[in-house]
Amino acid sequence: MSNEMLFAQFDMLKAQIPYLYSCLLVNLCAVAALFYASAPFLLFAVAPAIFTIVIIRRIVHWRRQRPSRELSAPKVRRELGRTILLAWVLSLALTGWVVALLYYAVGSEIVLLAFFTWTTAVSTASNLAYLPRAHTGIMAVSAIPFTACIFNYGELKFGISLILFATFGFVFMRLLLEHFVEFTEVVSSRQRLLQKHRQAEAAHREVQRIALTDTLTGLPNRRAFLSDLEDLTKVSLSADDFWAVGVVDLNGFKPINDVFGHCAGDAVLVAVGQRLIETIGNRGNVYRLGGDEFGVVVRGVEDASDLIRLGAEMNAVLCEPYEFEFSTAMLSGSCGFAVRPHGGDTPEVLLENADKALYRAKKSRSGEAVIYSPLDCDDVRERAAIEQALRRAVAANAIDLAYQPIIDLVEGQVIAFEALARWDDPDLGRIGPDRFIEIAEQTGLIVELTGQLLRKALCVAKQWPDDVGLSFNLSPILLVRTGYNLSIMSMLDEIGFSPRRLQLEITETALMSSFELARNNIRDLRMAGVSIALDDFGTGYASFGYLDEITVDKLKIDRSFVPGTDMPAGKRQILKAIIGLSTGMGIPTVLEGIERQDQLNEAMEAGCVLGQGYFFARPMPPEHIDDLLADYRHAVAEPQRSHLPGGW
Ligand code: C2E
Ligand code: CA
Ligand code: CA
Secondary structure: OOHHHHHHHHHHHHHHHHHHHHHHHHHHHHHHHHOOOOOOHHHHHHHHHHHHHHHHHHHHHHHHOOOHHHOOHHHHHHHHHHHHHHHHHHHHHHHHHHHHHHOOOOOHHHHHHHHHHHHHHHHHHHHOOOOHHHHHHHHHHHHHHHHHHHHHHOOHHHHHHHHHHHHHHHHHHHHHHHHHHHHHHHHHHHHHHHHHHHHHHHHHHHHHHHHOEOOOOOOEEHHHHHHHHHHHHHOOOOOOOOOEEEEEEEEOHHHHHHHHOHHHHHHHHHHHHHHHHHHHHHHEEEEEEEOOEEEEEEOOOOOHHHHHHHHHHHHHHHHOOEEOOOOEEOOEEEEEEEEOOOOOOOHHHHHHHHHHHHHHHHHOOOOOOEEOOOHHHHHHHHHHHHHHHHHHHHHOOOOEEEEEEEEEOOOOEEEEEEEEEEEEEOOOEEEOHHHHHHHHHHHOOHHHHHHHHHHHHHHHHOOOOOOOEEEEEOOHHHHOOOOHHHHHHHHHHHHOOOHHHEEEEEOHHHHHHOHHHHHHHHHHHHHOOOEEEEEEEOOOOOOHHHHOOOOOOEEEEOHHHOOOOOOOHHHHHHHHHHHHHHHHOOOOEEEOOOOOHHHHHHHHHOOOOEEOOOOOOOOEOHHHHHHHHHHHHHHHHOOOHHHOHHHO
16 A cells, blocks of 8 residues: 555544544443443443543544654554554454343343444444445444344344344445545545646746756856845845845956857856856855856855955956866956945846946956945946037047157157047046047947048148158957948048058957957958057957967057066066067067156167157147157257157
């Protein structure tokens, strides 16, 4: 018999026991009272008292029983076995008692005794309907005193009624057995239903799990992130509760995908997930929000400085190399946090503010995590104001250019001028190109703005001597715009400026966003005669990695590498290494940001051949260029350098 069946029998029995024993007690008392005058004390008082004690003990015992689901199958089996045995023993004992009483019974007492036997047997058997071995036994045993009663009465017609009772007993037993069979069917179909229900529940849980899991990394996904945030924000905060939402974005992931392939990219994302989980440990949970963006919910830190430390730990592990079979990739992470409640009280606001903090983290080159503060809001308002003003400025073609010379350090000559955008807004004042170019890129204004600036720069540069070139900063967005190189070429053609005098400064960002397109456009521009300089070299992530894949004409080393007495030895080594490697590859380097004589000396000592910086000249309006060129030419003709800008 299955365990479920045992449990079901047990529970039914537990429910029936009070009725069963109550019927028995009532019948017992009735018979005892009937023989009060005629039977000896032992039979009318002692025997019923013993039965009563046994019955009450059984009632108490069953009342104390816990439901079957809290018991083990062997215990339930034991309990049922004991009950069947007791049913038999009690039936036999009662039979003995009734037969003994029969000795003292006369007339109708005999009939009543038979009646007692019969009703006790029927009520007990029906209450034990779920235990066939018990009720068949009771019916069989009770037949003995009943038959004894009938024969004792001695009347033939009464004896004939035995047949009636036997037939009824048989029908009753059949009913009970049929009832039991139905009961077993109900139990097993309930069992099947329960099993199906469990299977459906398991399937539902699996679907839920899949819907909330990122298939690549196995981390909970954006949906899980939002739903967890929803749950967390519903819980009210106590005074010492500190928890934060973080967004982590990878820097330099796209080139890994482009250069090493998507399998490597996938492996990096999985590794990033693992590293973040290991770093955060029990301080919070990690999610993959999509692409190269991860989310964290941090609960186990004490305060903001703890959180910043955690951000630094996360960034440190992300910066460790990612080893593949034949190569190694590097990247870094930026992280923005929003702390509840100052950073928001709903999932949407928290996430939005963490995103704002991330934006700031990405902008600051320090690599530090940023915690959202309402000051970021001012930033957003300021940005909106700049955007409006920029739209007006572009519409009015009001943005201008300043020009900063690029110097051949060996010959002491100006070889080109870099055009740098300048914008003085009537309301907002001077706004740096760092700020407005970025907004122009985000709003798409960059296309029109660059067209205006390039046209202005070409017209100005056309007036310069033929051996002085123009270096123009090209936004990464435009470098990867299909057909943009054609617009540049047609503008050169229209203005009549030789492509050989034009150099475009591009940054690694363009290569990161769409390597193939950038590479093709660079190739086409170079074929047309335009030269390409890789700007801000050394600040990116893959740097030299790109030089295998694309050809550029110059490297502009970022001004953070400018040497000087205050420069750490390690950085000086890096500068030397960059210059050494690029010279080896036949690519000249321009060192940006030279401000002092000692820096110039060291740069030249390190092997730098081209330079740019305030030491030579600040970016200047076009009207000053002729004078500057004249100064340099004069200085070369008469090498008394003291009167040249910066004393060079
Ligand atoms: P960049 O291309 O790296 O330009 C060099 C920046 O360094 C310029 O800042 C220049 O004024 C500054 N600089 C030059 N020499 C020195 C020096 O000795 N010391 C210091 N501290 N700074 C020096 P600026 O003009 O503010 O331009 C900032 C950035 O804005 C540029 O960085 C470039 O990325 C971007 N930008 C400027 N004009 C344009 C443009 O027309 N188009 C695009 N797409 N970007 C532009
Ligand atoms: Ca530049
Ligand atoms: Ca630069």
